[in-house]
Amino acid sequence: MAPMRIWTAALAVIGDEILSGRTQDRNVAQIAAWLNVQGIRLVEVRIVGDQTAAIVEAVNDLRARNDYVFTTGGIGPTHDDITVDAIAAALGVPVVHHPQALAILERHYARRGEQLTEARKRMARVPEGAALIENRMSGAPGIRIGNIFVMAGVPHITAGMLDALTGTLEGGTPLISRTIGCWVAESEVADLLRSTEHDHAGVVIGSYPFFRDGTGGANFVVRATDAALVDTCLADLAARLVTAGYTPVDGGI
Numbered sequence: 001m002a003p004m005r006i007w008t009a010a011l012a013v014i015g016d017e018i019l020s021g022r023t024q025d026r027n028v029a030q031i032a033a034w035l036n037v038q039g040i041r042l043v044e045v046r047i048v049g050d051q052t053a054a055i056v057e058a059v060n061d062l063r064a065r066n067d068y069v070f071t072t073g074g075i076g077p078t079h080d081d082i083t084v085d086a087i088a089a090a091l092g093v094p095v096v097h098h099p100q101a102l103a104i105l106e107r108h109y110a111r112r113g114e115q116l117t118e119a120r121k122r123m124a125r126v127p128e129g130a131a132l133i134e135n136r137m138s139g140a141p142g143i144r145i146g147n148i149f150v151m152a153g154v155p156h157i158t159a160g161m162l163d164a165l166t167g168t169l170e171g172g173t174p175l176i177s178r179t180i181g182c183w184v185a186e187s188e189v190a191d192l193l194r195s196t197e198h199d200h201a202g203v204v205i206g207s208y209p210f211f212r213d214g215t216g217g218a219n220f221v222v223r224a225t226d227a228a229l230v231d232t233c234l235a236d237l238a239a240r241l242v243t244a245g246y247t248p249v250d251g252g253i
Contacts, residue, residue, distance in 0.1 A: 004225065007171045009035050010044040010062035012055065014073035014083055015153055019049050026155040027072045034162045039171030040068065050074060055086035063090075063147055068169065073153030075140070077119040084143070087150055088127035098126045101141050108139030134164040173225040178234050181253030184246045185209070186218040192240050193220065200233040202226065210253070219252040 011031055017023040025047070032042040044062065048054040055071075063069045074083030088095045101124035106116045123140035126132075133142030133149065135157060142161045143150035151161050182189070186207045197205045206221040222234045238248040 005172050007040045007068075008043045008066045009040050009068040009070060010046070010066045011042060012058045012062060012069065012071045013045060013047045014050065014055060014071055015047075016049045016080075018047050018073070025072075027151075027153070027158050030155065030159060031070055031072075031162065034166075035171075036175050038166070038169050039174050040169065041175065050080050050082060052082055052086045052089060055083060056090040059087060059090045059148065066147075068147050068149065070149045070151060072151050072158055075123065075143070075150060075152060077122045081122065083150060084125050084127065087143070087145070087148060091127055091145065091148075093128045095125050096128045097121065097124050098130065098132060098141075101126065101132055104132075104141060105139055133161045136160050136164070175223055175225055176227050176230050177221050177223040178230050179219050179221045179252035180234060180238055180241075181217060181219040181249040181251070182241055182246050183215065183217040183253070184241075185216050189218075189241065189244065189246070192244060193237075196233065196237045196240055200229065200236065202229050203233045205233070205237070217253055221252075 011028060013025055013027065015023070018025050028045055035042050043066065046058050046062070048058050059069060059071065071083060071087070074081045085095055102116070102121065105120060105124055109116050109120065126143050127145050130143045130145035133144055133151065135141045135152070137157045137160045140152070142152065149165070151158050186209045193205050193207055197203060203222060203224045206223065207218050208221065209216060209218045220237060222230050222237065224230045224233070241248045
């Protein structure tokens with residue numbers, strides 16, 4: 001049987017405010033979860049500052065080895081919103097005003113009784129040849145060019161753009177996961193986890209320790225693209241933990 005095709009994506013989070021710690025990113029989690037539903041695995045995330053060369057390097061590196069690349073941040077109306085220019089430089093194409101984006105923005109600001117200023121027109125700039133990603137929240141659209149998706153940095157706007165993209169990307173089988181927890185130090189069951197994963201081809205077991213009220217434990221997440229494989233492995237793991245003298249908790253602790 002031929003190996004299953006795994007579709008991958010990478011994410012470049014763009015912004016000095018993320019690197020400075022002033023803003024906490026929330027897009028990684030929501031993009032990763034959304035991608036999994038589309039049958040695409042987020043395999044790498046990079047955080048880069050507002051520097052053209054850094055963005056160009058990250059985008060070109062990530063798109064060369066992944067099916068899709070997403071970026072968040074840096075597509076607003078101010079001078080430091082340089083993502084569009086960097087993406088265009090990475091692809092070797094000029095930046096143009098997208099006529100549909102201009103029309104969308106003009107309608108958006110007209111409804112508010114405001115003018116489409118030169119600064120606001122910056123949000124209609126795209127690498128030549130790009131298509132738009134609908135933005136129902138603030139008017140300014142996202143950008144799709146080739147396998148690159150340029151999205152807002154504001155999480156709720158990004159969520160809307162993801163919703164607009166739902167079902168439009170080619171992907172594989174979503175990754176399924178189930179969890180059991182146990183009040184045990186993961187070091188005490190490391191060999192048990194390794195042998196269980198080895199005995200269930202196609203399954204990956206992740207171990208995530210926690211400490212509460214002076215007591216340690218761990219949650220074990222079983223992942224695969226086949227629900228039956230996940231269930232079989234999870235049952236076996238639970239049985240092995242019981243045999244070793246521990247009490248597993250379905251759903252995690």
